[in-house]
Amino acid sequence: MSNRYITSHFPLISILLFSLAFAIYVQGFILNELVNLGIYSGMLEFISESGIKLTLLFLLLLFFFMVFSALKLLADTTIELSMLFFSKDEEGNELNKVRSGSWIYLAGSVLAVLLAQYLVVVVLLFIIASLSYFVFLVYKVSHTLNLPGLIGFIFFQVIFWSVFLLAVFFALLRLYNSFMASLPL
Template structure:
């Protein structure tokens, strides 16, 4: 019998590593843009180069950590809510079986740190890990779901995340359009 708490820290490590991968890329991008605009050399007069890099890395790591933590909280809530609606498992035993899927995100996050200079690869890796985890989740909990319950579970997840992503994209586009409209011609 294995101890079920052995993998309990994997989600935290995965969130930290994915946050680090995105922070490394964005830090390089921001520093490059600051140098192109001529601001970086002025900043070096007040703060050392390592001070700028460490401060920027800390802030970006914190930002991405909060984003991924919020996404995990939302994902856990939607999974448990859909289990409430569609599953016959009232004890929550099936969710304990799913915890082993944290290996998927851990492996993907380690690879993401190694590919941190390539944003597209990191994003694709995150999406592939998320889809793989979803397939693993459906496979593990399918024994407690009837066929209509399984369809309901899958549609609940797909519809929720589709609406969520579309709402975020819509909000970003509205913000971008209002910013561009406010610029003088």
């Protein structure tokens, strides 16, 4: 019997590595924009180049860490709610089996850090890791669900994340439209 705590730190490492990958890309983007706007040279009078880069990287890492931590909290909650509504497993034994799927995110996050200069690749790696984990999750819990329970479990997950992503998209779209409308012509 293996120790179930061996992989308990993988989600934290995965969140840190995905956060680092996104932070590295966004840092490069922001620095390029600061140079193009002519602001970067003025900043160098007050802070060293390495100081600017490290501070920016730290703040971006913190921001993305908070975003991914919130997403993990939402994911854990929706999985446990789905299990509550549709599973016959009342003791939570299946959730312990699912936790071993954290390897999927760990592998994706390591690749993301290695390819951090390509935003599309990092986003695709996150999406592929998430979809792979979802397939792994459904496979692991499927034997504790009857057919209607399995369908309900899948639909609960799909509907929650679809509504969540649409709400975020429309909120960003509304914010963008109000920003563009406020600009003088």
